[in-house]
Amino acid sequence: MIQQKIIEKAKELLLKKEVDLVIGFSEWTLPLRTTPIFIRTPEGADSLIWNSLCENNLATYLHKFSRFKVGIVVKGCDARSVTALSFEKRFKPDQVFLIGVPCQRMVDRRKVKRAVKGEILRATEQGDQIMVQGNNFETVLKRNDFLYPSCQVCTHRTPVQANILIGDPVEEVPLVEIHPDVKEFEKKSPSDRWRFFEKESSRCIRCYACREVCPMCYCPECFVDSSSPKWIERGLSPEDLQFYHIVRAYHQTGRCSGCGACERACPMEIRLTYLTQKLNQDVKELFGFESGIDGDALPPLSTYNIEDRQEFIK
Amino acid sequence: MFIGKMMKTSWEPKILAFLCNWCSYAGADLAGTSRIQYPPSIRVIRVPCSGRINPLFILKALQSGIDGVLVSGCHPGDCHYISGNYIGRRKSATLKRFLEYLGIEEGRVQFSWVSAAEGGKFSQIVEEVTQDIKKLGPSKRFVKKSFEFGAKSSE
Numbered sequence: 514m515i516q517q518k519i520i521e522k523a524k525e526l527l528l529k530k531e532v533d534l535v536i537g538f539s540e541w542t543l544p545l546r547t548t549p550i551f552i553r554t555p556e557g558a559d560s561l562i563w564n565s566l567c568e569n570n571l572a573t574y575l576h577k578f579s580r581f582k583v584g585i586v587v588k589g590c591d592a593r594s595v596t597a598l599s600f601e602k603r604f605k606p607d608q609v610f611l612i613g614v615p616c617q618r619m620v621d622r623r624k625v626k627r628a629v630k631g632e633i634l635r636a637t638e639q640g641d642q643i644m645v646q647g648n649n650f651e652t653v654l655k656r657n658d659f660l661y662p663s664c665q666v667c668t669h670r671t672p673v674q675a676n677i678l679i680g681d682p683v684e685e686v687p688l689v690e691i692h693p694d695v696k697e698f699e700k701k702s703p704s705d706r707w708r709f710f711e712k713e714s715s716r717c718i719r720c721y722a723c724r725e726v727c728p729m730c731y732c733p734e735c736f737v738d739s740s741s742p743k744w745i746e747r748g749l750s751p752e753d754l755q756f757y758h759i760v761r762a763y764h765q766t767g768r769c770s771g772c773g774a775c776e777r778a779c780p781m782e783i784r785l786t787y788l789t790q791k792l793n794q795d796v797k798e799l800f801g802f803e804s805g806i807d808g809d810a811l812p813p814l815s816t817y818n819i820e821d822r823q824e825f826i827k
Numbered sequence: 828m829f830i831g832k833m834m835k836t837s838w839e840p841k842i843l844a845f846l847c848n849w850c851s852y853a854g855a856d857l858a859g860t861s862r863i864q865y866p867p868s869i870r871v872i873r874v875p876c877s878g879r880i881n882p883l884f885i886l887k888a889l890q891s892g893i894d895g896v897l898v899s900g901c902h903p904g905d906c907h908y909i910s911g912n913y914i915g916r917r918k919s920a921t922l923k924r925f926l927e928y929l930g931i932e933e934g935r936v937q938f939s940w941v942s943a944a945e946g947g948k949f950s951q952i953v954e955e956v957t958q959d960i961k962k963l964g965p966s967k968r969f970v971k972k973s974f975e976f977g978a979k980s981s982e
Contacts, residue, residue: 699928707930707968736883744883752890752971759929763882766921788929795924800917814921817913819903825923826916827939827952 515614516563518679519586522612523558532584532610536574538567544636544645545622549574561586564638565620565656570594570774572728575604583609588616590663590772592672593805594728597768600812603731613675615683618657618664623782625659628652657688663773663786666692674808694787695794714754716781723775723785724761729768736760762788767796767813770805840894840960844869844953845884847877849907850942851899857946865950866957869897876900878911882922885936892970895935895960897952902940912940931968934959 523535539550539560547566551574552558563586571585572594587595592613599606625645626633635646643654666689671682698706721737724730736744737757744760745753761775762785769789776785796802799822800813846852852873858865874880877900885896898919906912919938927933937956941949 703927703930703932705930706928710929744887750971752969755969756886756890759886759925760883763922763925766925788925791928792921792925795921799920799924814914814917817910817917819913821913821916822920823903823916825920825938827937827955 515680516561519563519612519614520558520561522677522679523552523561523584523586524555526584526610526612527552527555527558531582533581534578535561535584535586535612536571536578537561537586537612538563538569538571544633545620545625563614565617565643566622566638568619568622568661568774568777570726570728570770570772572598573726573774575609575728576731579604581608584612585609586612586614587672587675588614588619588772589667589670589672590616590770591728592675593669593770594772596674596805596808597770597812598728601768611672611675611677613672613678615672615678615680616664616667616670617683618660618667618670618688620656620659621661625654628654628659660688661773661777662693663771663776663790665689666790667771669803669806673806692787692790694784695790698787698791710758711751711755713783714758715751716783717749717754717758718781719749719754719757720780722778722780726774726778727765728770728772728774729765730761736764758785758788762792765789766792767800767802768804769793838965839866840868840957840965841892842869842895842897842953842956842960843888843893844871844897844899845874845877845880846871846941847879847900847907847912848873848875850901850905851877851939851949853943854899854941854945854949857943858949859946861946863946863950865953868957868960869953876906876908876911877915878906878908878913878918880915880918882918885922886969889931889935889966889969890971892966894963894966895937895956897937897939897956899939899941899949899952902942905942932963934963935966 526532535552537550538547540562541548545566549569549571570591572591592611629645629652631647631650633645633647637644641656643656645652666687668685668687745756771790771793773786796813802813846855880898888896900912900915923936926936939952
């Protein structure tokens with residue numbers, strides 16, 4: 514039903530030439546996956562879909578279409594990224610048309626794969642259930658047991674600042690109060706925390722998928738590619754990997770919408786959102802700021818308040 | 828063995844201090860001209876403003892085997908560039924929390940306000956920071972081995 518409405522809206526926008534293209538999700542050949550699709554004709558809009566596997570943050574693609582008027586299907590977190598990007602003047606104000614869809618929280622395909630034995634060949638979603646089929650098994654799983662951690666803590670599922678909202682706004686209650694990874698990590702002692710971080714970052718193969726998939730990582734020259742100053746050496750030395758992961762996360766301070774795209778993209782399944790989520794918590798606590806919610810509030814690190822906390826400064 | 832012991836007891840922390848040109852650097856200068864004693868553990872890098880300090884500087888210093896970092900700027904309201912230290916303060920606050928969350932020991936990275944008239948305060952802060960770092964011991968986490976001063980690069 515929501516899917517039908519998205520298709521209708523996309524067709525309308527393309528017919529009236531209000532946008533040059535619509536970015537949305539479409540069916541893919543692998544089960545439990547969807548793929549971004551770029552639609553330029555009204556007929557093409559029929560391949561748009563909407564389900565609990567539309568996990569990508571499509572705001573990433575705005576950088577690639579900076580000369581076009583773009584209609585884009587957004588969840589709560591994606592809309593926040595678009596707002597955060599507009600502060601950084603990545604596009605003209607009327608260049609982007611947000612087709613907002615209240616998010617039902619996305620399903621973690623890796624969790625589903627882990628829950629069943631054997632290869633999943635087909636997966637269908639019906640209401641609150643996911644039916645997965647393989648060669649000699651068929652299981653029905655409860656959707657809510659297989660959500661992404663970043664989706665469990667989400668309190669902004671309804672896109673704010675959207676040009677049009679498809680469907681009704683949803684109740685903004687988190688399933689869990691604190692991000693499970695952050696909670697688990699904060700309980701540890703400093704040396705255990707460092708060991709955990711060391712272990713996680715040592716698996717990194719420096720494919721930079723986390724950077725590529727992030728809508729906020731658009732620098733023409735990333736600090737890892739810069740040769741002067743050379744912040745980071747080539748190769749996989751553990752300290753360089755740690756450096757990369759610290760700075761990649763730190764550069765998101767006050768900009769991250771907490772969509773969790775970095776963690777989903779990681780081929781080594783390195784946990785990443787416990788870093789950015791913590792920064793989001795800090796920014797909220799210190800400066801009362803949440804990225805992409807308020808269309809007028811400046812990002813915290815590009816402004817200041819004379820009353821800012823400074824008990825840590827001697 | 829004797830040499831090993833000697834080295835262990837005579838370990839002095841290496842502390843990198845980023846001092847803002849207009850206040851803290853002048854404060855350090857005043858400490859010097861006033862003949863105020865402070866530990867010789869700091870290496871000073873003069874920066875135009877505490878807002879100039881890129882958090883990557885601090886991380887790179889720690890990665891290069893520095894035992895502690897001190898960032899010092901003008902008192903709030905005294906900034907030569909009006910708001911540089913306010914901007915720097917926000918960066919410092921988030922970076923400090925983030926490093927401690929990751930497991931870098933509290934106290935490795937410290938911040939202070941020192942005006943051009945506070946030579947005494949400057950020497951006192953260097954004393955305090957040196958004591959803190961001595962308590963923590965040599966930096967182990969995040970230190971790139973091939974980087975250590977005096978050691979030959981493995982590459």
